[in-house]
Amino acid sequence: MSNLAELCPGQTGIVTGYKEAASMRRRLQDLGFVPGTCVKCLGKSPLGDPCAYLVRKTVVALRREDAGQVTVEPCGSGQAAVRRKETGQAAPEAEKAVQAAEASRKRKGTGRWKK
Template sequence: MNREACLNEIEPGQTAVVKELLSDGSIRRRLLDIGLVEGTLVECVGRSPGGDPSAYLIRGAVIAIRSEDSTRITIHEQR
C-alpha cells in the first residue's frame, strides 16, 4: 500500500517516489538541479549520528538533505 508523506519520514532502506517539491528559492533550484523532480525514485541510505541530515540515493548519487528541507518534499511511500 502506498501512502503520502514527507521525505524525512522514510527510514534507511525504504524507498519513495517524489510527488511534489514545496520548497522555493535557491533550495528548490538545487533540488531540481540534482534531479529531484516528480516521479523520481529516492532511497534513504542513512542518517547522520545526530539524526540530521539524512542521506538519500537520488539518480545514482548519494545526497545529504537537511530535515527542514526534506519536510518540504512530498512523496508516495513504497512499502
C-alpha cells in the same frame, strides 16, 4: 502523502511534488529530485540529522527541514515496483518487511543505517 524527511533508512519513495514555499526547489531539481524520481533513504548521520538519500545513482545529504519540502509516495504502488526493477532495488516483499521493522524502530526513535 508523506514527505522525504519521513522516509526511514532503507525505505524507498517516489517524488510527487514540492511543498508550497519550497525555497530550495530549484536546487533540489538540479540534483534530480523531480516528480517521478525514485529516492531511497540510505541513513542518518550519527546525530540524527541530516539524512543521506540515493537519488539518480548519487548520494545527497539533506537536512530534515529541507527534505520535508519534498513530498513523496512511499514505495509499494505499481509504478514504484516497475521503477524498482529498473534501478535494481530490493524486492517488494523484503522492502515491506523492512518498512514494518523500520516503522516500529521509528516509533522508538532509533532508525539508523539500514542494510
